[in-house]
Amino acid sequence: MLLRLAPWVLTGVLVLPLGAGLAMVMLPAFGYLPALGGETFHLGAWRALWERPGLSRSVLLSFSTGLTTTFISLVCVVLFLAAVRGSWLDRALHRMVSPLLAIPHAAVAFGLAFLIAPSGLLVRWASPGLTGWERPPDLLIVQDPWGLSLMAGLILKEVPFLLLMSLAVLPQLAPEQRVNMARSLGYHPTIGWLKSVFPVLYPLIRLPIYAVIAYATSVVDMAIILGPTLPPTLSVSILQWFNDPNLDRRFMASAGALLQLGVTLAALATWWLGEQIVKRLGQHWLVNGSRRRGAFAVAFSGRFLLGLTTLTALAAMVGLAIFSLAGFWRFPDALPVTMTFNHWQRVLPSATTPLVNTLVVGVTATLIAAVLVIACLENEARHQLTPKRAMWLLYLPLLVPQVAFLFGLVVAAESLGIRPQRSLVVAGHLLFVVPYLYLSLSEAYRRLDPRWAQLAHSLGASRWHTFWRIRLPLLLAPLLTACAVSLAVSIGQYLPTLLLGGGRVATITTEAVAMASGGNRRLIGVLALLQALLPFIGFALALLLPRLIWAKRAAMRGAA
Amino acid sequence: MTATYPLRIDNVTITLNQALLLQVDDTIAPGEVLTVMGPSGSGKSTLLAYIAGFLAPAFSARGGVWLGERNLLTLPAEARGIGLLFQDPLLFPHLSVGGNLRFGLPRHTPHKSQQVAQALAQVGLADFEHRDPATLSGGQKARVALMRLLLSKPQAVLLDEPFSKLDTALRQEMRTLVFSQLRDAGLPTLLVTHDHADARAAGGTVIELG
Numbered sequence: 001m002l003l004r005l006a007p008w009v010l011t012g013v014l015v016l017p018l019g020a021g022l023a024m025v026m027l028p029a030f031g032y033l034p035a036l037g038g039e040t041f042h043l044g045a046w047r048a049l050w051e052r053p054g055l056s057r058s059v060l061l062s063f064s065t066g067l068t069t070t071f072i073s074l075v076c077v078v079l080f081l082a083a084v085r086g087s088w089l090d091r092a093l094h095r096m097v098s099p100l101l102a103i104p105h106a107a108v109a110f111g112l113a114f115l116i117a118p119s120g121l122l123v124r125w126a127s128p129g130l131t132g133w134e135r136p137p138d139l140l141i142v143q144d145p146w147g148l149s150l151m152a153g154l155i156l157k158e159v160p161f162l163l164l165m166s167l168a169v170l171p172q173l174a175p176e177q178r179v180n181m182a183r184s185l186g187y188h189p190t191i192g193w194l195k196s197v198f199p200v201l202y203p204l205i206r207l208p209i210y211a212v213i214a215y216a217t218s219v220v221d222m223a224i225i226l227g228p229t230l231p232p233t234l235s236v237s238i239l240q241w242f243n244d245p246n247l248d249r250r251f252m253a254s255a256g257a258l259l260q261l262g263v264t265l266a267a268l269a270t271w272w273l274g275e276q277i278v279k280r281l282g283q284h285w286l287v288n289g290s291r292r293r294g295a296f297a298v299a300f301s302g303r304f305l306l307g308l309t310t311l312t313a314l315a316a317m318v319g320l321a322i323f324s325l326a327g328f329w330r331f332p333d334a335l336p337v338t339m340t341f342n343h344w345q346r347v348l349p350s351a352t353t354p355l356v357n358t359l360v361v362g363v364t365a366t367l368i369a370a371v372l373v374i375a376c377l378e379n380e381a382r383h384q385l386t387p388k389r390a391m392w393l394l395y396l397p398l399l400v401p402q403v404a405f406l407f408g409l410v411v412a413a414e415s416l417g418i419r420p421q422r423s424l425v426v427a428g429h430l431l432f433v434v435p436y437l438y439l440s441l442s443e444a445y446r447r448l449d450p451r452w453a454q455l456a457h458s459l460g461a462s463r464w465h466t467f468w469r470i471r472l473p474l475l476l477a478p479l480l481t482a483c484a485v486s487l488a489v490s491i492g493q494y495l496p497t498l499l500l501g502g503g504r505v506a507t508i509t510t511e512a513v514a515m516a517s518g519g520n521r522r523l524i525g526v527l528a529l530l531q532a533l534l535p536f537i538g539f540a541l542a543l544l545l546p547r548l549i550w551a552k553r554a555a556m557r558g559a560a
Numbered sequence: 561m562t563a564t565y566p567l568r569i570d571n572v573t574i575t576l577n578q579a580l581l582l583q584v585d586d587t588i589a590p591g592e593v594l595t596v597m598g599p600s601g602s603g604k605s606t607l608l609a610y611i612a613g614f615l616a617p618a619f620s621a622r623g624g625v626w627l628g629e630r631n632l633l634t635l636p637a638e639a640r641g642i643g644l645l646f647q648d649p650l651l652f653p654h655l656s657v658g659g660n661l662r663f664g665l666p667r668h669t670p671h672k673s674q675q676v677a678q679a680l681a682q683v684g685l686a687d688f689e690h691r692d693p694a695t696l697s698g699g700q701k702a703r704v705a706l707m708r709l710l711l712s713k714p715q716a717v718l719l720d721e722p723f724s725k726l727d728t729a730l731r732q733e734m735r736t737l738v739f740s741q742l743r744d745a746g747l748p749t750l751l752v753t754h755d756h757a758d759a760r761a762a763g764g765t766v767i768e769l770g
Contacts, residue, residue, distance in 0.1 A: 384616055451646055454614050457637035458644040459664045459712040466638075469663070473654040554694035555653035 003382070006375035010438075011393055013372065013430055018396060020412040021405030022261075028254035028411070035415070036247055045251035049259065052252075054231030059263055061147050061227075062234040066217030066267045069151045070209060073158035076309060077166060079302030081201075082193040089303065094167070096310050101160040102484075102539055103317070104492030106513050107532035109153045109225040110524055111316025113142045114323055116149060119331060121319045127332040136331055143229055150227040154216050156316070159309045165208040166201060168443070173200055188295035190302075195286050211398040213271055217264045218401030221494035221509070225516045234260050235403045239495075242407055253407060261404040268399075317532060324525030347526040351508065358507040358534065361422065361497070362490035365429040366483050369437045374479075376438070377445040378467060381453070394438055397431040402495045410499050420502025428496035429489075437486040444478035476549070477556075480542035488535035508534065564590040565628025567611075567716040567748040572623030574606050581619075582607060582769050588716070588748035593739065593762040595751045598769030604752035608718045611750070612644060613637030627715050643714030643747075645722040645738070649705035651693035657704055658689035664712035679707040683737070699730045706738055710745060717742055719751040723758060735761040 027033060031042040049055065084090040115121050119136035127133040142149050175197045182192025223233045231237060238260060241253035327338030379385070406428070413424060452474060456466040472479070494509050501510075512527040550556035567588045574581045581603030588594045596604045610621045614637060625632045632640045651660050661676045669675065680688055683703040693701060702722075709717065722738065723731045739762060742749050751762050759766050 449650075450614075451648075451650055452652070454612065454637070455644060455646070455650050456663070457614075458612055458640075458642055458714070459708065460638055460641075460666060461663070462638050463636075470652060474652075550654065552656075553654055553692050555692075 003375055003379045006372065006379045010372050010376045010434065014397055014434060015393060017409055017412075017427070017431060018400060018405055021407075021409035022400070024408035024411040024415070025254050025257045025405060026408070028251050029258045031251060033251065033254075033411070035411075036250060038251065045255040048252045049255045052237075055237075058231045058234040058237050059259070061231075062217050062260070062263050063267050065147050065151055065154065065233065066213050066215075066264070067270060069154040069158055069216045070213045070271070072151075073155050073162055073212065074209060076155070076159050076302075076305040077162045078194075078198060079298055080163070080306040081166060081170075081302070082190045082198070083299040083302030085189065089307075093303075093306055093310055096314075097160045097163050097167075099536070099539070100156075100310065100313050101164055102488045102535040103157075103313070103532045104488070104509060104535070105153075105157055105219070106221045106225065106492070106494060106509055107320065107528040108156050108313060108316060109222045110512065110516075110528040111320045111532075112149065112153045112156065112312070113226060114319040114521060114525070115312070115316050116152075117142050121315070121322070124332060125334050134332060142226060145228045145230075147228055147233070150219075150223055150233070152312075153222050153226045154219065156309055156313050157222075158212050158216065159306065160313075162205065162208060162212065163306075165205050169204040170197075170201065173197060173204075186291050188292040190295045190298045191291060191293070194298070199282070199286065207392065207395050207399075210268055210271070211395060213267050214264050214399045214401055217267045218260055218403050220403060221513050224513055234263060235401070238403050238407075257404045257407055260401050264401045264404070317529075320525045320529045320532070322525075323521045324529050326522055326525075343522040343526050347523055347530075351511070351527065351530065354506045354508050354511045355530070357422065357505055358491055358509070361425050361429060361505070361507065362487045364426045365433045365490050366437070366486040368426070369430055369434045369486055370479070370483055372434065373438045373441055373482075377442060378471070381445065381448075381450070381471075382463060384450075394435045398435055406495055406499045410502075413500075420500055420504065422501065422505050424500040425497050425505050428500040429493055432493060432496070433486045433489050436489050437482050440485050441475075441478060441482040444475055444482075448474060474556075477542075477546040480545055481539075484535070484538035484542040487538040491531065491534050564715060564746045564748065565630075566590060567750065568624070568626040569611070569750075570624035570626060572607065572610065572621060572625065574603050574610060574619055574621045576603070576606075576619050584767060585623075586765065586767070588750060588764075590746040590748055591743045593742070593749045593751055593764035595753065595759040595762050595764060595766045596769060597753060597756070597759060597766060599754060602769040604769060605720055608644070608720055608750065608752060612642050612718055613640055641713075641715035643709040643712060643717045645705060645709055645717065645719045647721050647725050649698075649701035651696075651701055651704055651708075653693060655693075656689065657685070657691045657693055657696070660693065660704060661689075661708050661711055664708040664710075666713060675711065679711055680704075683707055698726060699734065702726065702730075702734055703737070706741065710741060714747065717747050717749045719749060719753075721753050721755075721758075722751075724753070724755065731757075732761075739763070 028036075028038060029045055031038045031040060031044055080093070113120070117123075118139050118141055123131070123133065123136065131137075175193065178196040179189050179192045182196045183189055187195065218235045219233075220235050220239060223236045227233050227236060232240070234256065238253050238256040241249045241256060244253075322335065324343055325339045325341070326336035327340040327342070329336035409428065410420060413420070418424060448471065452470055453466050456470045457463075461469065491507075492509060494513055497505060497507050497510050508527060508531045512524065512531050515524050515527060518524075547557060569584050569586050569588075571583070571585045573583045582598075584596065584607060586594055596607065598604050606615065606619055609615045610619075611625050611632070613632075613635070615621060627641065632642070651657070652663065655663060657680070658676050661679055662672060665672055665675065676689060677686070680686055683706070685700060685703060688696070688700070688704075693704070696704065719738070723734055726734055735758065749762075751758065753759065
């Protein structure tokens with residue numbers, strides 16, 4: 001039966017392009033690419049790569065950015081989770097998480113840049129009163145050589161991701177029960193959480209953490225906007241070499257892509273070593289009987305750090321809005337003297353094509369992914385299969401750096417006679433959309449009471465009848481949410497759109513990032529805000545539609 | 561009423577990891593009730609799953625299940641004509657009360673609306689057709705679930721502790737209603753329960769497990 005093939009198709013859609021992409025990066029890295037005249041294997045590309053000035057700095061930058069941001073983000077999330085006791089502040093922060101996650105990386109990066117730049121909002125608000133500056137200070141804050149602003153931008157996106165991943169698995173650990181048990185033994189709740197819940201939580205969020213490391217070591221769009229320029233991070237350098245008019249540079253770019261894979265693997269290995277060390281040292285701390293030490297510091301810093309990231313992200317979005325509406329605005333003024341819709345009117349006509357492209361690609365990829373994922377889950381449900389260990393394959397496209405295999409994928413497609421085009425972009429987006437759609441839908445699908453389907457069968461309904469009339473309606477709300485997540489992921493994609501579209505499939509994201517070097521803040525503000533707003537339409541629909549459809553069914557409302 | 565046949569459970573054994581859970585060999589005549597009693601974990605719900613066609617892959621089972629001359633084990637669950645009543649009424653939350661009953665009716669039934677209205681009136685729920693199941697009381701839900709089962713014209717019925725979640729007063733009333741309706745329809749019925757009062761109300765053979 002066709003449905004039985006679903007898991008194989010799903011795996012194929014993810015693994016085949018990945019494998020082809022990696023293979024077609026590996027061959028040119030060692031000199032072999034007949035299309036460009038590389039007929040023999042040699043190490044020329046590596047020698048050229050090694051001689052690049054600033055290479056070691058690029059590598060170090062990528063490596064350290066990835067590890068530092070992941071560590072800081074994880075600390076923020078863990079301290080916050082240890083601190084929360086369900087107060088209104090905690091609940092408010094909780095609710096802010098998913099919207100923050102929906103904002104694309106590029107929009108957050110632009111928002112942060114507008115906030116912290118020498119002529120950005122923070123300096124304006126503090127000047128001249130606190131700083132005495134009448135003119136923007138001559139400081140390199142955005143794109144600083146140490147990558148600090150890049151790290152800040154990454155942390156703003158990683159914290160909500162890790163928090164949401166933790167919140168998704170926490171209920172199965174019954175944290176209240178564990179903390180209450182610890183409290184009855186005299187532990188402060190915060191310390192009790194760290195000692196009794198965190199050690200079991202960590203293994204459950206390990207894969208998402210590894211995905212964050214892989215992403216942060218190889219990010220491109222954020223690094224173009226916030227990262228250093230001389231030299232840029234390794235991933236941005238690779239993109240530059242690949243786009244170099246001198247086609248010979250492609251060999252070096254391929255070698256660079258392999259090096260990127262190595263850097264990411266090295267970062268993952270380093271993290272793993274760190275895990276082992278913390279585990280060793282932590283064993284003693286877990287059972288040393290200390291019940292209250294550090295409780296206040298944890299409780300305070302947990303809330304403070306998460307509040308800070310949330311506020312910064314919010315302020316960044318407000319900053320985008322102000323800049324997109326700003327008319328005349330002298331430097332130390334806190335706000336523009338006049339507000340105008342001129343920039344919107346100027347951008348919107350030319351933004352129609354990118355908007356249409358963004359939506360067509362996003363909706364198509366989401367629909368294909370939804371059909372594949374549902375087929376896979378339905379097959380699992382019908383044959384009462386338990387999820388296979390092979391499901392970690394789903395994470396593969398999130399663990400392999402995009403720069404490491406997307407170039408190869410373009411080469412592989414071209415060798416099959418497929419030119420970069422919109423359908424190729426859709427196929428590329430599938431790689432990143434499918435894992436998220438699967439992760440957000442599978443829990444709901446598996447949690448659905450199997451008796452619903454059994455009952456329907458016992459009433460004479462066939463399998464398909466049961467699927468359409470019972471299972472799908474009951475799962476409508478989580479399905480729409482999963483689709484909104486998938487749409488948001490697609491909207492935010494920069495590198496796959498750029499490469500697989502051959503630079504000709506313009507989306508809101510590629511347009512916004514392309515303007516980064518131009519520096520017209522007002523126009524960037526409009527585009528970045530548009531980019532940030534699009535995912536919200538999806539989430540709003542996912543929230544609204546079930547409420548409308550089930551307006552007369554009390555038990556179906558709020559059952560997401 | 562369609563002709564009904566006896567349900568024959570022919571030397572059925574169910575094992576989990578090579579350990580024998582239960583063994584049943586019995587025939588239930590039309591209109592009769594066979595009660596299987598046992599503590600939780602004795603495998604009595606697994607027996608129902610085997611007969612209805614939902615046995616989880618972890619279990620293995622042997623033996624025949626026959627409805628008259630029809631071998632049920634070769635049929636998919638939806639073609640076996642076996643009706644189920646669970647602990648919970650499990651009214652589909654996205655359908656109205658009437659929609660739930662219609663879901664039970666076979667596809668080409670004549671006078672559907674009339675049958676639905678009649679079924680509701682029969683259990684004192686006339687005019688409930690357009691109600692949201694979430695607004696019904698526990699007893700009302702249980703009655704709708706029973707009528708949905710009967711409208712689907714099953715050939716035999718399996719009851720999985722159907723009264724255990726009702727409060728005491730309602731329980732006695734539902735026992736009387738369910739058993740009288742099933743007897744009138746002439747359906748062979750298999751009841752699993754751990755409540756002796758259920759077994760007494762059913763009034764048939766009792767098998768004790770565990």
